[in-house]
Amino acid sequence: MSRESPSRPRNSLQHLPRVCVWTLPEALLIDFNDMQTSVRPHVPGRGAPSLLQPARRILALALLVGSAAAVTPAWGQAKETYRLLQEDFPFQSACIGANFPSNNVALKGYAIRVGNDAAMLFDSDTLRMAAGWTGGFINTRGVVFDGNHGQHPQMVGDQKFGNPNGPGVGIPGTGFKDTRKEPFGPIDKSVAHWKGLYVDGNDVVLSYTARGTQVFEQPGSVSGPGGVAFTRTFRLEPEKSGFLFFKSQKVKEPFVVLLADVPGASKQITTENGQPTITFTAGDVVTKIAGTDLPKGVELVVDGSQAILSVGAGVKAGDFKVTLWSGPTASAGSFAQLTQGAPKLVDFLKGGPKRWNETVNLAGKLNTSATPDGAYVTDSITAPEKNPWNRRVRFGGMDFFADGKRAALCTHDGDIWIVSGIDEKLENLVWSRYASGLYEPLGLVIVKDQIYTSSREGITRFVDFNNDGEADYYENFNNDVMSTRGFHEFVFDLQRDAAGNFYFAKANPVNGGGRGFGDEKASRGNGVVCSHAGCLFRVSPDGQKFEIAARGFRAPNGIGVRADGQVTTGDNEGTWVPTSPINWIDGKSFHGVINVKTPPDAIELYVPPIMWLSHADFCNSNGGQVWVTSDKWGPYQNELLYESYGKSSLYLVMRQDLSNGRQQAAAVKFPLKFTSSVMRARFHPYDGQLYVAGLSEWQSNAARITGFDRVRYTGKPVYSVNSVKVVPGGVQLGFSQPLDKASAEDVQNWSGKRWNYIRSENYGSPEIWVTNPDKKGRENINITAAKLSPDGKSVTLTIEDLRVTMQQSLKWDLKAADGTPISQDIQQTIHEIPGQPLSSLK
Amino acid sequence: MHLPSFFRSLCLTLGWAVLVPALPVSAVEDPAQGLVQTVTSGGVTDLSVSPNVWLFVPAGQPATPFVPAGPFTAKWEGLVSADLRGDFTFHALVRGALKVTVNGALVLEAKDTGPELAIGQSVRLNKGTNSLLVDFTSPPTGEAMVRLYWTNRETPLNPIPLPQLSHASSEALTRSLLVHQGRDLLLENRCVMCHSAAGSVPELKMDAPTLNGIGARRNADWMARWIQDPHALRPGTPMPQLFTGATAKADSEAVAAYLATLKGDAKYEPTSGDAAVGQALFEKLHCVACHVPPGGGEAKPHQISQKQVKAKFTPGALAAFLRRPEEHFKWIRMPNFKLTSEEAANLAAYLDSVADAAEAKPVSTDAAAIEQGKKLVSTVGCLNCHTLEGVKNEFTAKPLSDLVAANWKSGCLAETPAAGSKAPHYSFTAEQRSALQAFAASDRASLGRSTSVDFLARQSQHLNCRECHGQFEGFPAWDHLYGKLKPEWAARFISGEETWKPRPWAEFRMPAFPAYAQGLAEGLATIAGLPPVTPPDPAPDNAAELAEAGRKLSSANGGFSCVSCHGVGEFGATQVFEAPGINLAHSFDRLQPDYFKRWLRAPTMIDPSSKMPVYFDEEGKSPLPDVLGGDGPKTIQAVWEYLRLKDKMPPPQ
Structure with a gap:
């Protein structure tokens, strides 16, 4: 039994910044809900046919539009309109602090609502039940909640028990020794390892192994005259062993579970009502812990200040319960009542009831922008920015299901949404919710119709047992990535290669204000540097092997993975990153950002990116990259595209091979407009078009808070530069259409500038002259001749004093042979001028 | 004078002469930048270099100090460069009559535009340089004003960026600039303190360090060496060398001995600070x-x-000096950093820890020497510049008007001090002397006239404004300040009266220049064609409605999310990171509306290194069609109306 009091906690809203439930006028709300009940549950794998009549769809849209007006707050009203925490969802994952013992922070914390307005905090790295409290949940401090930089959520309420940082499961006799080299990441897997979390209605079941034994644990609460007690209901499922009829399920390796740490108290172990009971007494405060239905070999023991559950070898599979209570001495007598009732776990494998019955039905919009040649247009897949749950929607990852009609998108705010109706016209977009409570997911990939996300916790795989369109099991696929308190330790993107390996990246924690990476003090609460800070990771297809694939990044908000496993990353201007780079990952090189954990020999392996993009005009903040895998998307198959988060722009990357096997590149923009930033892009498995999702959270010129767009090739001829090669004494540019000779060969129609950056510990870099580093800004280059090739599709520019340079821009205003204007500008990096020795430019 | 000191003096003096280029008084950074501005009024013509086609002349005032007030014509000549051949349109706001000619073709004619921009014809500019000629005729009375803008397909309406304007030098320009330089030298060296002249130039009243209490603040030994040869100790100082010849050392020491007795009331307690913190x-x-x-x-x-x-x-x-540099010298160039006493003690500890050891030679306490020193102070001209209570100044010199140009070669302007000459020696370079001579040969009426542009150009150089602004990270570049700030706010800020810090995150701090603040603040407006007093900017009838739209536009919820980086009054920025923005509750008081509108439209057009995103598309449309239909100018106006609420701005949402 987990809940004696099934009613919602009466104060469940008090910790929200304000009452911020769906603020539609009540009449509209009822109508809206009524309408939604006519929608058949949307089941992944079966598509989501809408039963809405067209007229009703229009109504739905009208209501949503109406809601936009309705939620515009009046002057002077409190600021928050989003529901940052959900009182009707059982957990929120984040880095979460408890009040005691000192510095008790669950770095990969799950704050779990256990009923009776009580909550428990579990850390999936250490398998430690860090705290339990009554009278509240958590506050909304933190980058994805109230936007705070440098803080994370903290418990709100009256804490009843706590356990110090460190493992929550241990080996008898050795205590809860932390054998990790750094106090981050999962503890020794042979001792205990996180497997995942089941959600069933308001209940949560935690799953982990303890020295080889499968443990399921359901946190709960009971309420009685003496107040609220916490329950931890365990189910042990040891592996079967033995032969034939002698097979049995018995614990092989004994283990201990930390229940509570009560320093400075007197303690006694007694039997009350036939139940072993530990009593800690410190002044007027009594903490009592009792075991119910403990099987033979399971005991409650006290070691120093710690109450411990000891599970011996040979213990048989079964369920039992531990009840924890803390309160004034006067109420201690009522404790026995709270321990009544047999241990009972929810049937977590059947799949819980559907919780998000409504959908958000929207129509997309075609042709929201077009390139001047009309070859590419954008279509908007309208996002459920307004939704019945008032959840903030900021897309951080996206992929398609096998049917191609549906996509899953995760939000930085912790949700997974599924949209169906992705077709040519986008008229019937149906958005439904799939999962929630995640720790800042910013990457999503779908493998065999199963959703995987990357988040601060690692890679999570989702299972929907009963096909009701909602995840029932949030499975830990790999949680080896370390996570400190640092708000800036974003985990970015999730991509796969053809062999099935997963890739994602992690940012460095920054010091207060954004520059440098240092110790806890220097970072002013922004975290400490762990050895995973600023790395790219590869995880094997089965999730078992986790390795650092590359080092030296600052905030690589987006990577690109080619089928053959070739990885690229972006990075964000800041310490050691003078401006946005496109890094080419070769498995050997170091990519430039040095922190205190950077191996000294790695620094020597620095190679510059294949190109830089200037902060001022091309990219001030990176998104991902994507390879053009489609033959239906115009003339760019097998080329690399670069996404700029900050400029909400998409670029074609034009690469040139160098004599040392490396590359240099140039970029040209697709002049399109996007709903929000350009951050996560994928090609659709069937229509072959590019889909782009993004959010607006840090500096960006993004119009909306989130967006999901399609970049569609219309089949019209493309008028654009499509290759850039540095040649001796100049640059050769290839074009997709023949050019007008007079226009192309008139140097008045061409111009260029060049400049360098300073790669240093400073934040970003000024632009400085190539020929005179003391001068700030960009220097003009002198283009003395422009020569068109006989086929009219290539122009060779002669550039006076052509130099190796971190950044060169070229700009032109030309006509194609058929008179179509071509006005573009590119930026490029020149590492090598063919015929000249390779630069050592860094 | 013993030999090493002589050599040092010689080397430093020569070094100064060699190192220091002519300092034409100009508001442009690069001598080739800007346009030649020719102003003619009352039959007098003046040439100077103007950063852009900008002009503001308040009613009744002269266009430049070198021409009389009254109706005038102005002409700007030079080159405008484009980095690619392209079609541009010039726009102007003007009070008076304006003609803009590009590559020989008349492209814009405008007269008394009022607040509506006059729009010219499109003109194709070549890649590289194009000739630009702008003619202006002032209105017969009242203020005169010109502000020229341009735009093309990819450039929203802005003044022509300053680096894209240049000019060729000419003999006439060089001659004119030499006169300007001479006037500047005359003011800076306080010639009129001895050679009196009437006029309205603020610097005519510029003081020098007071001698009251000097003995408590300066070591006597140093004073003796300073008086004997100030240029050896500090090349370029306006303090002249007063004593030459055999008695120079004795006279200097006598003056120092006397000054050392002037202890005043102030007591200076030795401070102790942390040199490392000071560094x-x-x-x-x-x-x-x-x-x-x-x-x-x-x-x-x-x-x-x-x-x-x-x-x-x-x-x-x-330490006391560092805390209040202007306490004994109002026009000192050293600004007030509002140091705490601890900071001042730390800085002093640092400087003392690395400075040359003090030569602790005792100063004469001989009463006769002191009396001799006192006599010298009252007779050689010290008190023409330096104040000293209770001592009568017995030095007089001819008024400036009596000094005929032909004689500006000897006396104070002698290359080397003539034997037995009583004239102070200034160590002017040959070029400086020729500049002073050129000024002497002019009508000198410019001493009677002053403009804020003239003051800004001169003092921004003397005060080294560009040595921080444009050099160090986080400082607005100096040129970006032209036309940016409302003069009332700028004056408060530069004077140090403003207690709110626009960039509280910066480790540096804007120091106070109280004596210069008003002139600089007005000059930063008028140099960009804006009035020295901010004109009324009445709120439109629908201001409340627009302000509410502006509030939404500033929010993260359907707006530009200005609030990510900018605080609004007490409401802190939500995502401040590395590039915090200035609190918006002060923007209305700080910013010129013209600047604000251009800034919001395309910040990187003004400051390419700005972290502020460009939100509007090439056509100037807002990406937020839900607000005001995405109309660019209305969207910008809405944010301005929101800013107008200042400290009453409700938090963005």
């Missing part, structure tokens, strides 16, 4: 913009070496 502060405050710390190598022409601070200041006096 960090020295770096943070960018003191190096104007100073070379002891051991920091050769001083550049605009820098003052600090190796003598220990010899110069009495114990405790340095």
Whole structure:
């Protein structure tokens, strides 16, 4: 039994910044809900046919539009309109602090609502039940909640028990020794390892192994005259062993579970009502812990200040319960009542009831922008920015299901949404919710119709047992990535290669204000540097092997993975990153950002990116990259595209091979407009078009808070530069259409500038002259001749004093042979001028 | 004079002469930048270099100090460069009549536009340079004003960026600039303190360090050496050398002995500070913009070496000076950094720890010497510049008007002090002397006239404004300040009266220049064609509605999310990171509306290094069609109306 009091906690809203439930006028709300009940549950794998009549769809849209007006707050009203925490969802994952013992922070914390307005905090790295409290949940401090930089959520309420940082499961006799080299990441897997979390209605079941034994644990609460007690209901499922009829399920390796740490108290172990009971007494405060239905070999023991559950070898599979209570001495007598009732776990494998019955039905919009040649247009897949749950929607990852009609998108705010109706016209977009409570997911990939996300916790795989369109099991696929308190330790993107390996990246924690990476003090609460800070990771297809694939990044908000496993990353201007780079990952090189954990020999392996993009005009903040895998998307198959988060722009990357096997590149923009930033892009498995999702959270010129767009090739001829090669004494540019000779060969129609950056510990870099580093800004280059090739599709520019340079821009205003204007500008990096020795430019 | 000192003096003086280029008084950074501005009024013509086609002349005032007030014509000539051939349109706001000619073709004619921009015809500019000629005729009375803008397909309406304007030099321009330079030297060296002249130029009333209580603040030994040869100790100082010949040393020491007796009421207690902390502060405050710390190598022409601070200041006096540099010298160039006493003590500890050791030679206490010193102070002209209570100044010199140009070669302007000459010696370079002579040969009426542009051009150079602004990270570049700030706010800020810090995150701090603040603030407006007093900017009828739209536009919820980086009054920015923005509750008081509108439209057009995103598309449309239909100008106006609420701005949402 987990809940004696099934009613919602009466104060469940008090910790929200304000009452911020769906603020539609009540009449509209009822109508809206009524309408939604006519929608058949949307089941992944079966598509989501809408039963809405067209007229009703229009109504739905009208209501949503109406809601936009309705939620515009009046002057002077409190600021928050989003529901940052959900009182009707059982957990929120984040880095979460408890009040005691000192510095008790669950770095990969799950704050779990256990009923009776009580909550428990579990850390999936250490398998430690860090705290339990009554009278509240958590506050909304933190980058994805109230936007705070440098803080994370903290418990709100009256804490009843706590356990110090460190493992929550241990080996008898050795205590809860932390054998990790750094106090981050999962503890020794042979001792205990996180497997995942089941959600069933308001209940949560935690799953982990303890020295080889499968443990399921359901946190709960009971309420009685003496107040609220916490329950931890365990189910042990040891592996079967033995032969034939002698097979049995018995614990092989004994283990201990930390229940509570009560320093400075007197303690006694007694039997009350036939139940072993530990009593800690410190002044007027009594903490009592009792075991119910403990099987033979399971005991409650006290070691120093710690109450411990000891599970011996040979213990048989079964369920039992531990009840924890803390309160004034006067109420201690009522404790026995709270321990009544047999241990009972929810049937977590059947799949819980559907919780998000409504959908958000929207129509997309075609042709929201077009390139001047009309070859590419954008279509908007309208996002459920307004939704019945008032959840903030900021897309951080996206992929398609096998049917191609549906996509899953995760939000930085912790949700997974599924949209169906992705077709040519986008008229019937149906958005439904799939999962929630995640720790800042910013990457999503779908493998065999199963959703995987990357988040601060690692890679999570989702299972929907009963096909009701909602995840029932949030499975830990790999949680080896370390996570400190640092708000800036974003985990970015999730991509796969053809062999099935997963890739994602992690940012460095920054010091207060954004520059440098240092110790806890220097970072002013922004975290400490762990050895995973600023790395790219590869995880094997089965999730078992986790390795650092590359080092030296600052905030690589987006990577690109080619089928053959070739990885690229972006990075964000800041310490050691003078401006946005496109890094080419070769498995050997170091990519430039040095922190205190950077191996000294790695620094020597620095190679510059294949190109830089200037902060001022091309990219001030990176998104991902994507390879053009489609033959239906115009003339760019097998080329690399670069996404700029900050400029909400998409670029074609034009690469040139160098004599040392490396590359240099140039970029040209697709002049399109996007709903929000350009951050996560994928090609659709069937229509072959590019889909782009993004959010607006840090500096960006993004119009909306989130967006999901399609970049569609219309089949019209493309008028654009499509290759850039540095040649001796100049640059050769290839074009997709023949050019007008007079226009192309008139140097008045061409111009260029060049400049360098300073790669240093400073934040970003000024632009400085190539020929005179003391001068700030960009220097003009002198283009003395422009020569068109006989086929009219290539122009060779002669550039006076052509130099190796971190950044060169070229700009032109030309006509194609058929008179179509071509006005573009590119930026490029020149590492090598063919015929000249390779630069050592860094 | 003993030999090493002589050599040092010689070397430094020669070094100064060689190192220091002519300092044409100009508001442009690069001498080739800007346009030649020719102003003619009352039959007098003046040539100067103007950063852009900008002009503001208040009613009844002269267009430049070198022409009389009254109706005038102005002409700007030079080259405008484009980095690619392209079609541009010039726009103008003008009071008066304006003609813009590009590559020989008339492209814009405008007269008394009022607030509506006059729009010219599209003109194709070549890649590289194009000739630009702008003719202006002032209205017969009242203020005259010109502000020229341009735009093309990819450039939203802005003034032509300053680096894209240039001019060729000419003999006439050089001649004119030489007169300007002469006037500047005359003012800076306080010639009129002895050779009196009437006029309205603020610097005519410029003071020098008071001698009251000087003995408590300066070491006598240092004073003796300073008086004997100020240029040896500090090249370029306006303090002249007063004593030459055989008695120079004795006279200097006598004056120093007398000054050392002037203890005043102030008591200077030796301070003790942390030199390492002081050094960090020295770096943070960018003191190096104007100073070379002891051991920091050769001083550049605009820098003052600090190796003598220990010899110069009495114990405790340095820290007191650092806290209030202007206490005994109102027009001192050293600004007030509002240091705490602890900071001042730390800085002083640092400087003392690295400065040359003080030469602790005892000063004469001989009563006769002191009496001799006192006599010299009252007779050689010290008190023409320096104030000293209770001592009568017995030195007189001819008024400036009596000094005929032909004689501006001897006396104060002699190359080397003539034997037996009583004239102070200034160590002017040959070029400086020719500039002063050129000024002498002019009608000199410019001393009677002053403009804020003239003041800005001169004092921004003397005060080394560009040594910080444009050099160090986080400072707005100097040129970006032209036309940016409302003069009332700028005056408060530059004077140090404004207690709110626009950039509280910065380790550096804007120091106060109280004597200069008003002139600089007005000049930063008028140089860009804006009035020295902000004109009324009445709220439109629908201001409340627009302000509410502006509030939404500033929010993260369907707006530009300005609030990510900018606080609004008490409401903190939500995502401040590395590039915090200035609190918006002060923007209306700070910013010129013209600047604000251009800034919001395309910040990187004004400052390419700005972290502020460009939100509007090439056509100037807002990406937020839900607000005001995405109309660009209305969207910008809405944010302005929101800013107008200042400290009453409700939090963005």
